[in-house]
Amino acid sequence: LKEYFKPLLTKGFSCGTGIIVDSTNQQSPQTDLIIYSTNYLPPLLFSKDEDKGIFPIESCFYAFEVKTKLTSEELRTSIEKFKKIRNLEMLTESDIFQTTPVGKSINTVLFAFDSDLTIQDELERYKKYDTDADSKPAVNILCIVGKGYWFFANDRWNTLAEEYSLDQVLWFTAGVLNTLPIMDKLRGIPKFGHYFGGELSLKIIDE
Numbered sequence: 001l002k003e004y005f006k007p008l009l010t011k012g013f014s015c016g017t018g019i020i021v022d023s024t025n026q027q028s029p030q031t032d033l034i035i036y037s038t039n040y041l042p043p044l045l046f047s048k049d050e051d052k053g054i055f056p057i058e059s060c061f062y063a064f065e066v067k068t069k070l071t072s073e074e075l076r077t078s079i080e081k082f083k084k085i086r087n088l089e090m091l092t093e094s095d096i097f098q099t100t101p102v103g104k105s106i107n108t109v110l111f112a113f114d115s116d117l118t119i120q121d122e123l124e125r126y127k128k129y130d131t132d133a134d135s136k137p138a139v140n141i142l143c144i145v146g147k148g149y150w151f152f153a154n155d156r157w158n159t160l161a162e163e164y165s166l167d168q169v170l171w172f173t174a175g176v177l178n179t180l181p182i183m184d185k186l187r188g189i190p191k192f193g194h195y196f197g198g199e200l201s202l203k204i205i206d207e
Helices: 002-008 072-086 122-129 168-186 192-196 198-206
Strands: 013-021 031-037 052-056 060-067 107-112 141-144 148-153 156-160
Touching (some): 002 031, 072 122, 122 148
Parallel strands (some): 060 107
Antiparallel strands (some): 148 156
């Protein structure tokens, strides 16, 4: 999936895998795929091909869990992982250097190449495991090849279901690429210095 998205991303965006962190020392579990901006806070990359590392949440726009075959257990564990990402704190405060709040927005995607479901609707199964599915879902984009594409927007779920199976991945791709520049405009200018201690920075400024 990384090799699929990487050549489609415009300048300033890239793909990686690893851990998402915030300035309060919280961190996500290992995340399969992250689409991030290279124009914001820099990630700490540890691999020769520069795709594995630690990513400040302010730089991240999409977080993916990728499954070969989606099962109930895989769905449950994915929801728990994404709940931890939702708990990360994106910098939103204004200070003397910044007057535009940082948009607290990161899309969480569960992508699967297959599913063990034969009859039940994938979205209905998802709702069984996420009690906040119809208000603040842990996963706000669900795409299962050959099954459907669902995304949560404007306080409701939108569906491109099985009868459009040939178009699901294309519509999913279009959705990701279309929303990146919109999210980018809302992100503001986060300050990397907060990761070194905001209180210390303010003390130095006061002195």
